[in-house]
Amino acid sequence: MTTKERVLAQNKVAKLTDIGRLIKDGDSVAIGGAWLSSHPMALVRQLIRSGIRNLNVMTILGSVDIDMLVGAGCVDRLMFSFVSMEAYGLPPNFRRAIEKGELKYDEISGLAIIIGFEATGRGVPFLPYRGPFGSDYLNQRPDFYKKIVCPFTGEEMTAVPAIKPDVAIIHAQRADPAGNIQIEGTAGSDLELAKAARRVIVSVEEVVPTEVLRENPFKTKIPRIYVDMVIEQPFGAHPCSLVPGYVGDPWHMMTYMDMAAKPDTFKSYLDQYVMRSEDEYLEAAGGLKQMNLLKKLAREVKSL
């Protein structure tokens, strides 16, 4: 949608199965969230279910989202600064694909990716910063990091190009039907992704009337001028966290790591958990009982 169309559209609510209207084979897709937090996992599972292929996936700090898409064969090329399962270990599918030479990838430092998204959001073809001088990023990607001289001080800087994904997918706490998005906890650079992408899909824990957002307007981080589609999907970040609502699911993460360890058991993981409806996924992952436990763990935390 054009910005005007986005402003005019008062009801952007769609179903998870509608995302094929906005994402096609071969698209570049930027994925929101960071670390093991707030990734749009229901949207990722839906992409896998739909059998989409040849995506150019972009992540700043990825984890199970990236590993799953790579393992399911959806990714042709990956731009990343970091893909890690942190305490659970190295991401098995990501690691296997690169070590076997089966995945094309662009390893870019985290700040450079964020600044590349920001450039698009500001409508400029590049932005300068004090780049990773002395690192091998510069040697590996001379086409991405360019030397530039400040016209005012003569100082040497690094320019990075504007990054323009076709689509951004994001998960957040709350939205109204017009696509104003509230984010309460851990946030990657989701706003910059939304500003940079041509099409933006946001799944949320709940869709509420606009009046509810007006009660806490400071939580609204992405206004509707950047959003094309809103999908209500409770626990849409599972097994990642969406604090303060729920913690990540360490039991499911360990199951994932066990099953992703080998290609054939990873296929069983996809069959058991992903290649069915999202409701069936949540049921297979422990249902309401497990989801309520993750909420309770998030609620009852203590400080010293």
Added chain:
Amino acid sequence: MSSYSDDYTPAEMVCVSVAREIEDGDILILGSFTPLAFVSYILAKVTHAPNMMYMAYSSVDAKPFPLTFATYEAAATKGGVARWNMTECIHSLYLGTGVDVEPISSIQADGHGNINISVVGDYHKPMLRGPGGAGAPEVVKMHRKMLGYFPSHNKRTLVPKVDFITGTRWKISNQERMKAGLRPGPVKLITNLAILTKEEEARPFRLTSVHPGVTVKDVVDNTGFELDVPGDVAQTEQPTREQIRILREQVDPYGMVAFDFMPGKERPAYLKGILEKELQALGR
């Protein structure tokens, strides 16, 4: 009775040594989940550095919290005074005001002040594909002090030259750093055996101290790059009884600090044990 403890693990020794590098008034960042570093921050905050500020995930200036496995992020988030998303964090801290310390553990480190979290072996056909650097280039170069910690001091980790420079200190001596517009500060590597410090471009890392029970030969034999060994090498200051008590009773009640020191195969069972204890605590 000495105020120093004789009852501590190698992980606690490293943890306390990292905490001692944190000064009151420092700005720190909790990024990717590294239990030992998180415990060090919180220990410093509740002991000698109460005014230190840390950014934990999107939570600015979080209150100290007991480290858990299932709930650390929720705890950090609940205790914050503000929220910054990742873009605000990099603008304000990495590129702006500047972070003082952000302990980092890497696959390899070398004698030139470089670290590697990207690949082991050839870049395009790696033997091991690591997670990648995230903010490492800035963490290593721009923070006031570069602090690396290594649970296993050996020649596979501390190498003559890293296979890929994910992050580099770039300018090392205070003079060179200030000339390049960077804040002065050393490179320190804290390992299970010793503390190594580099402060001059042309000189190797100095063996600053060896931990109690470790010999100079142990350190030299297990380091893949040249060391500057003074005639009389100091012993690393032991953890105090008070530090160990606070660590075990308040900051790290589940023993998360041991996690980094564990072989990969033992980690899932250890984590499951911690989760069991967390669930029991939830019921109370």
